[in-house]
Amino acid sequence: MDAIVQMALKLFEGTRNPDALKFSYDESNQIFTDKLIKDSVEYAGLPYTAGMKMDYSLYTHPLVQHKLFNLIGAAIDAILPKLLTNQFDSFIDVRNMAWGDKLSIEVTSSDIFAVTKVSQGNVNVRRQKLDRRAINLTPIMREVRVYEDLYRLLAGRMAWGDYAQKVALSFVNAIQTDVYTALYDSYDGTESTYFATGSFSSTTFTTMAEHVKAANGGVPVVAWGTKLALAKVNAHTGYTAYPGLNSQNMLDEYNTMGFYGKFQGTTLLQIDQAHVANTDTFAISDSFIIVTPMGVDKPVKLGFEGNTIITENSLNKNADQSLEYTMQKMWDTQILTAGRYGIYRVS
Amino acid sequence: MSVMVRLDKCQAIYGGNITSVQSAGDLENGSFVNLGGLISGQTDVYETATPSSTNFDVEEVLLVYTPEVNYEPGKTLKDFTNLADQPSRAYHLSVGDVITITDDGLTGTTVVSEYVIPATGSFNLVAASSLGTTTRMGGKVIEKGYFGYSGSGYSKTACTTFRVVKA
Numbered sequence: 008m009d010a011i012v013q014m015a016l017k018l019f020e021g022t023r024n025p026d027a028l029k030f031s032y033d034e035s036n037q038i039f040t041d042k043l044i045k046d047s048v049e050y051a052g053l054p055y056t057a058g059m060k061m062d063y064s065l066y067t068h069p070l071v072q073h074k075l076f077n078l079i080g081a082a083i084d085a086i087l088p089k090l091l092t093n094q095f096d097s098f099i100d101v102r103n104m105a106w107g108d109k110l111s112i113e114v115t116s117s118d119i120f121a122v123t124k125v126s127q128g129n130v131n132v133r134r135q136k137l138d139r140r141a142i143n144l145t146p147i148m149r150e151v152r153v154y155e156d157l158y159r160l161l162a163g164r165m166a167w168g169d170y171a172q173k174v175a176l177s178f179v180n181a182i183q184t185d186v187y188t189a190l191y192d193s194y195d196g197t198e199s200t201y202f203a204t205g206s207f208s209s210t211t212f213t214t215m216a217e218h219v220k221a222a223n224g225g226v227p228v229v230a231w232g233t234k235l236a237l238a239k240v241n242a243h244t245g246y247t248a249y250p251g252l253n254s255q256n257m258l259d260e261y262n263t264m265g266f267y268g269k270f271q272g273t274t275l276l277q278i279d280q281a282h283v284a285n286t287d288t289f290a291i292s293d294s295f296i297i298v299t300p301m302g303v304d305k306p307v308k309l310g311f312e313g314n315t316i317i318t319e320n321s322l323n324k325n326a327d328q329s330l331e332y333t334m335q336k337m338w339d340t341q342i343l344t345a346g347r348y349g350i351y352r353v354s
Numbered sequence: 355m356s357v358m359v360r361l362d363k364c365q366a367i368y369g370g371n372i373t374s375v376q377s378a379g380d381l382e383n384g385s386f387v388n389l390g391g392l393i394s395g396q397t398d399v400y401e402t403a404t405p406s407s408t409n410f411d412v413e414e415v416l417l418v419y420t421p422e423v424n425y426e427p428g429k430t431l432k433d434f435t436n437l438a439d440q441p442s443r444a445y446h447l448s449v450g451d452v453i454t455i456t457d458d459g460l461t462g463t464t465v466v467s468e469y470v471i472p473a474t475g476s477f478n479l480v481a482a483s484s485l486g487t488t489t490r491m492g493g494k495v496i497e498k499g500y501f502g503y504s505g506s507g508y509s510k511t512a513c514t515t516f517r518v519v520k521a
């Protein structure tokens with residue numbers, strides 16, 4: 008992997024976990040930007056001096072522009088899948104297909120065969136067979152286009168590299184929202200075994216967990232939700248009711264993490280909350296808990312068609328001297344799994 | 355605080371139909387102006403003229419939108435105003451252009467699916483429930499949202515996005 012791409016990855020991880028960085032985030036960002044400029048300038052065969060800034064003559068140099076643009080593109084392509092798998096890793100099965108290819112996914116049925124009693128000397132019993140389940144992914148093109156005036160860029164009033172990074176983050180946010188929405192809406196009210204609503208009941212929760220476990224051949228199950236959702240997974244109200252049942256350890260755990268690490272034998276794991284783009288609205292419902300089997304076929308199939316398309320218009324192409332940066336990516340998400348999972352909307 | 359503009363879509367960006375205008379007073383980005391005469395001695399800078407109901411049906415309305423660069427440090431989009439007697443950039447509008455303006459640059463309260471039209475004696479468009487027949491220019495509000503920051507930089511500024519339906 009290119010050194011610059013590794014730096015970009017580190018930097019992105021630093022946005023979530025600043026302690027992992029060697030320097031402060033701002034310093035790291037500056038080092039990354041300097042390295043971008045250095046690589047681009049040297050690629051063009053120009054002398055690089057420390058602290059060099061991108062001025063007009065550098066920006067308009069075709070080789071500098073070409074290299075800079077490719078470095079940013081490579082960094083984004085490396086970062087996108089990494090960021091994506093952080094959050095919904097346990098739910099998403101990512102597939103990549105070529106342009107124009109249709110992706111069909113088939114999974115086996117979770118049903119098994121019925122065994123009957125039979126008399127000796129008789130093989131003439133009813134025959135059985137199972138169907139497979141299949142879906143077709145039909146990706147739709149998604150696009151983000153940003154712009155900035157050349158004058159503002161030259162005057163250092165904004166950093167163009169920031170926009171490129173933000174665009175990549177925006178795509179991650181959009182994909183995650185799609186994944187979450189697909190999961191959230193995957194059961195309708197007619198499903199009674201694997202779908203429940205209402206205020207939290209430990210019996211309902213554990214019954215569902217047992218169903219999910221049984222339907223998946225007895226593998227361990229875990230429950231996922233946002234911190235606020237998991238906080239509702241509590242047989243009592245608050246910290247102190249029924250003190251006989253809440254050990255000091257449980258109270259500490261509830262206070263430190265915001266929820267119990269385990270509830271009646273089912274491990275609880277947190278999904279990081281996010282915002283709907285440009286709002287203060289939570290992207291993930293705080294009443295949403297999903298119970299999934301571990302290590303079984305992941306429920307959300309995410310298919311990307313083709314590569315990420317990144318285009319940047321050349322300077323002075325637009326009549327108003329604005330720069331544009333466009334990113335396009337094609338994907339679709341659908342729910343299909345050989346296993347079963349449960350959804351509990353806790354009010 | 356000054357009006358903020360985001361040019362979502364505009365033919366003039368690519369077609370190049372852009373004009374320099376100059377006003378005797380400070381001019382906010384997001385002003386909608388008529389063109390007056392040429393500034394004396396210049397070939398490409400026009401005086402601004404204020405829209406008026408007497409010529410709504412004939413006069414073209416242009417959007418003023420200059421790159422927001424302040425010489426003082428620590429200034430952002432919200433701090434920029436076009437100075438008097440200096441050239442500002444003005445876009446000729448086309449049907450289908452999409453423009454976002456913070457609500458402080460529009461008179462009245464805009465409503466999605468209603469309209470914005472020029473107003474007499476003002477550079478600001480005014481919210482209107484119907485497009486009417488008397489103005490040459492009109493926009494249909496397609497979205498209400500937030501753009502940029504106001505005040506100390508933490509509260510978002512309400513904005514209106516409209517599509518030009520008459521130009």
